Amino acid sequence: MNIHSLYRPFLAFFRKSRLKQFYHLLDIDRNTSVIDVGGSLFFWELAETYGFSIPQVTIVNLKETVEKLPGNIKWVVGDGRKLAFDDLSFDIAFCNSVIEHLSTKDDQLKFARELRRVGRRYYVQTPNRRFPIEPHLLTPFIHWLPISFQRKLIRNFTVWGVVTRPTREECERYFQRPKLLNRKEMAEIFPGSTLCIERFIGLPKSIIAISNDPMA
Numbered sequence: 001m002n003i004h005s006l007y008r009p010f011l012a013f014f015r016k017s018r019l020k021q022f023y024h025l026l027d028i029d030r031n032t033s034v035i036d037v038g039g040s041l042f043f044w045e046l047a048e049t050y051g052f053s054i055p056q057v058t059i060v061n062l063k064e065t066v067e068k069l070p071g072n073i074k075w076v077v078g079d080g081r082k083l084a085f086d087d088l089s090f091d092i093a094f095c096n097s098v099i100e101h102l103s104t105k106d107d108q109l110k111f112a113r114e115l116r117r118v119g120r121r122y123y124v125q126t127p128n129r130r131f132p133i134e135p136h137l138l139t140p141f142i143h144w145l146p147i148s149f150q151r152k153l154i155r156n157f158t159v160w161g162v163v164t165r166p167t168r169e170e171c172e173r174y175f176q177r178p179k180l181l182n183r184k185e186m187a188e189i190f191p192g193s194t195l196c197i198e199r200f201i202g203l204p205k206s207i208i209a210i211s212n213d214p215m216a
Contacts, residue, residue, distance in 0.1 A: 013036070018048050018198065020098070021070055022123055028055050030072070034089040035060060035118055037080040037111075038098030041067055045129060048165045057089070078111070084152045085118045093119025099133075099189075100126050100180050108179065112189040116211075124190065128197070129180035136160065136196040143180060151175070183207055 018025045024026065025038045035042070038058045048054055049127040059065075060083065065075045069190040077086055080098070093115040102108045115122050134143040138159035142150055154171050161171070183204075185196055190209035198206035 010065070014200075015043060015046055015197070016050060018102055018125065018208075019043075019052060021196070021208075022069075022094070023047075023052055026123060028092070028214070029053055030055060030067060030100075032056065032092060033090045033096060034092045034094050035083075035085070037083070037093065037095045037115060038062075038101070039067070039094070039096060041069070041073070043096060044053055044070075044073060066129075069110045079164075080114060083114045083118050087117055087164050088120050090119050091121065092201060093122040093124075095122075097127060099124065103179050105118065105179075108181075109189055114163060115192070121212045122190075122193075122209070125198070125206055126181050128204045128207050129182045131200070134180075136156075181207065 010151060026032075028034070028170045030053045034055045034059055036059045038061060040061070041059075044057060046052055047141055050109075059073065059075045060078045060080060061075065062079065064077055076084075080095075081102075084096055086184065095115060099111055101110055104113055112124070115124060129143065132140050132144075134140075137143075137154065139157070142153060142158060145153075151171070153161075153167060154174060155168075160166070162199065166174075181189075183195060183197070186207045186209050187193070190211070193209040193211045196208040196210060197204045
């Protein structure tokens with residue numbers, strides 16, 4: 001079983017409200033140019049499903065896609081820490097659940113600077129470290145434990161481990177990423193942004209950094 005099939009319905013649920021916020025706050029329309037760093041077609045297909053117009057999207061990802069792309073979506077292979085675009089090339093720099101996959105603060109800072117450099121405005125979402133369920137392992141509280149305890153639990157006592165049965169090497173690769181962020185850290189790497197907290201049953205599930213100021 002693919003673990004993505006377990007949480008894909010939850011992704012759709014949360015991203016519907018995120019889509020409404022994104023389109024409303026940043027006045028997205030068919031002519032808006034958007035760079036989606038680390039993204040996929042899923043978000044934009046979901047937007048179309050809910051009746052939103054698809055802007056002029058450039059998806060930048062480390063891997064090539066095998067999916068057929070709509071006419072207004074381009075795919076570029078690249079690294080978000082060093083984007084091959086001029087300053088302020090896009091109306092919006094967009095990033096959804098990606099920056100936490102960079103395992104060092106230095107890499108996260110480089111990634112954030114590039115988003116702020118190429119986008120006149122930006123919208124960046126990341127899971128909140130304070131939320132009790134670790135979103136990649138789909139398991140409560142484990143990310144609050146010391147790494148030594150996490151290593152003992154990850155294969156047999158997390159949803160990810162039970163479903164995918166990872167090798168020891170795959171488990172160890174998990175600890176090279178992700179690095180979940182809290183509100184203070186997001187404020188540091190996106191200075192001048194407005195931080196929105198996305199909640200689930202009152203708990204802070206995600207942090208979203210939003211800016212309409214190209215110099216922020």
